[in-house]
Amino acid sequence: MSTPTSEPPATDPRSLGSAGPDPQDVTAGRHAADAGSRRPAHTAVFGERRVGDEELLRVQDLAVDFPTDDGVVKAVRGVSYALHSGEVLGIVGESGSGKSVSSMAVMGLLPRNANISGTITFRGDDLLSMSAAARRSLRGRKIAMIFQDPMTALNPVHTIGSQLAEAVLSHELMPRRAATARAEEALAMVGIPQPRARLKNYPHEFSGGMRQRAIIAMAIINSPDVIIADEPTTALDVTVQTQILETLVEVKDQVGAAIVLITHDLGVVAGVAHRVLVMYAGKAVEMGSTDETYYRARMPYTAGLLGSIPAHDEVVGTRLRPIVGSPPSLIELPTGCSFSPRCPLATERCHSEEPALAGTDDPGHLAACHHWDQLAAVDDPSSFFRTESERAR
Amino acid sequence: MSAPPPVSAQAQGMTVVARTQAQLVRRRFFRHRAAMSSLLLLVLILLLAVTSIGVGPIPGWWDKPYTGIGPVVDEGRPTLSVVPTFLGGDGLRWGEHPFGQENQGIDYFSLTMRGTQISVMIAFIVGLLGTFIGVAIGALAGYFRGWTETILMRLTDVIIILPLLALVAVLGRVAGNQGPVVLAVVIALFTWTGLARIVRGEFLSLREKEFIEAARAVGTPGHRIIRKHILPNTVGVIIVSATLAIAGAVLLETALSFLGFGVQPPDTSLGRLVSDYETSFATRPWLFWWPGVFILSIALTVNFIGDGLRDAFDPRQNKVRN
């Protein structure tokens, strides 16, 4: 494997181990994000993008599979990342790529039949070997989660107020009234008008956007260190998506949390995340700072994803180019690179040998592709997904 | 890179999906062990009932009539034995009167088989006719909505609030005097309500689907939409309901006959046998056990088959995601 790599600055304390092809480099991309020098003007910036030094969450070689009637579903096949205080890490991938499963593994909410391997540490404590009670006490207090569908994520028979207060009371012994006051505060923080009156409402009396705000309030009510937001805007109207994202990043800074932002939409993370991890068929296939990933994709799948969102500088009227084909079965994965059946660059080698997540031409920018150099050689990597006619233009 | 025209691709995909769907259902049903063994047992019971004493003019292999009075041998004790000799039993033996004899010496095996025939026949008629009525009413209500729906569904509600057994008992004796088939038809007039509700619900959700809208848009007549487009999509629900309705009908008819409001003499049914010989239980308990065990076996096997079908048609129902 020939991987031309430029060395990351040796002084950077967070670059783990050698600078070479290191799939363990879970902090990949942070240098560039910190530098921020190459940030293009179009990137909207919500909140402050200050990233602390403290490592909160570290996921190492996480793998999850589910035994089912039809075979073993290998939902996650080795994902590693680290999350630092104040950071926003985007996890991107098509639906079914294992994003939710990997984050549910962090929360400890996977069904009992899931086989989990690897390590997950929070502030140095190994979550997977912790007692159930200790895990529960972290859940919602130190690590909170926001789910995709606000219409179903709240219990219809309890008031918003009691569902919020409950989150406080399950971790702290305090009078109900005090917990309700906290709930009111939290609702106010996420921008719900008349929070006191709203406490007595039931979920069905809230609109979708309001509910998602209430859920965000529920997540921040205990000032957690980490918030995992699993497609927090996917189920919402386009018009409110941005507002919710804005709110999320705002309150995150107010309570000083770091965020793992999961989405299938690269557009969502582009403006918010410091770093991006791209998942495909249960694996991390690319990881780097948002800008690097966005502008210098080194993995054809990422490039394809970028091609399928309306890009900033494209001529109006250009067609979107979705990646042809569908994701592979997680029970019987293709040999070699799992993306090879859909990849326009696939070669013989791709079909037989699985590429490892390794360094590329950017410092700390990792990609799992045998031919990333071909992407490096062109200006717009997504052009590989254009049809002949489009390319001719 | 030339893609096939989208329409044909879609059509292809759809037939493939449909075929595998039916195959899946069959495979899941065959894998359902309780349902498969129940099916086997039920077939055996039915074969036994039909072949032993024959049907109508066709004679069976069992020579003792279910009407013949005769001498009571050994107090009418059953001669059937299934306990092997090395366990202290009499070995496998069928004997003269396998199920024993009743008070007047009638062979109880013949009588039980006759009862089984009648009870099963009634149950099947009730199950199928009731299903037909239920589907028809549910379909009409669900498809046409408006007044049709209001009237049909209120009628359903009315029948549902009255105790079914009592309702059927009212006409049961009159009908029973006309023979088992009439009785079955009368019972079926009251047992369609649950299915009608279910079918209506399915229709309400289906009629909003795009392919129905499309069919309506091109002017397909209502009855054709119902038959060609909607019913095939509710077939799973209907088959499962029909099966469970048969199990329910066995129990309903036998209970009615037990109370004296069902099958009337000279006909008999499993329920009638229990009630006819209720008083001789202390001395001849087998007169009590045989019909009861047959009712239980038939109802149980049919219920298990229904459960297997439900799992086969809708495997999600019994699975838990979390």
Next chain:
Amino acid sequence: MVAFIARRLMISAVLLLVGTFLAYVLIALSGDPLQDLRQDTGPDRENRIAARTELLDLDTPVVLRYFLWLGGAAKCLVPFAGECDLGQSIRGQDVTFLLSGAIGATLRLILVATVMAVFVGVVVGIVTALRQYSRLDYSATLASFVFVSLPLFWFAVLLKQYIAIDVNDWLGDPVVTVGTAVAVGLVTGLAWGGVIGGSRQRTLVSFGIGFVGGAGLLLLLSATGWFDSPGIGPIGVAVMALASAVGLTALLSGFGYRNVLYAALVMAVIGIVANLSLGAVLFDPGWWTLLLLLLLTVAVGVGVGYAMGGLQRRQAVQAAVWTGVLTGFAVVVDRMLSAWDNYAEAVNGRVVPTFGSETPNYDGGFWGNLLDSTTHLALPTLALILVSVATYSRYTRASMLEVMNQDYVRTARSKGLNERTVIIRHAFRNGLIPITTLIAFDVAGLLGGAVVTETVFGWQGMGRLFTTALTEVDPNPAMAFFVVTGAAAVTLNMLADIAYAYLDPRIRVS
């Protein structure tokens, strides 16, 4: 909400009207009330035919006759007017009179059966849902299939002809053999192991505890001659009270914050003391006294929970009130069993009756009569509830499983709620709401079943009234059966809808 209730009332009234009309026509079609007289060869045949025709308005066309009947029946809705007129039987008796003698026993049977069936069914459903695919779950599923497929009349006869006689014989000389004890121990052990679940080791330990507990208790009771004269006694009541306190605390709040436990324990102690000091009040009370005591218990429970609950007042009040109620229940059962000897003597030791709803001419005071009713209810209820238990448990299981899969349960877990709170606050409530609708349905089934059980067990209830009327082609009493059952079903349906709306805020608004 008022509009909602008004609308439901309207619908109920219409349903009942149409229902009674349907029943009336069907009954008219079912036979000729003059049939027996027509075959009569006596001298006054013509007169008697004329008299009965007059009595039953047989000259009037059916539809018109229905409205005449309805006019009389409508008066039943006027409270305390005493003008309720449901017509006459062919013998000229007022149907309301026949009904008043029959309705009590049947309603008691239905009420007890419903309460038992809902309780057992829901508990089994919840446990099997929480232990999905365990051996316990499979056994319960199998049992429910058998229950649903059992012919009620056959099972009732079986209970009457075999079980009752055997139990009575056994009670004559109640000695538990080691074999029986081992068998019972195995069952309790398996059940307990299945309920507790968890790792293999934990299951084995639970099995051991269940086995030793079940078999040991049985042998101990037998050795001490408990079955000769069963009872709970003050010590038994005390043990039950304290166990309720601890159990309810475990269920409602856990032992992390002790105030709830203390409140429940205080309530248990109050109950124990009351049991010892209320002898005079409880010697021969009436239902009103008991109701008053129940209210008092609830009030005291609220007070204790409120005063001692601290930061978990809500749970403390619940725990205290329920501890009080359960203790009270233990006291009532204890007092009732204290009448055992007297009662056993009165019935010559045949304590499990197989006929009727009460022992004729027996007066054992409040407790003796209660025991008498209870023993008479035992077999019919057992026979009647099997189908309902199966229905409730399957339905509850499915409903709970569905709810446990809901996103909001995942949200609750992600907040860090403990499993108890997740299940009790987020799964139970949502999962059990649909059960309210099922109850209304099931009662109609129970009423039909009551016809069968009353026949088998010789009760003089509504079912008997109905079958006799049908046999004798006596329209008005048969009609009375439909009026009462229809009214009960309609009312229950309406209450279920209202309860549903009350419990589910989404419906409340519309």
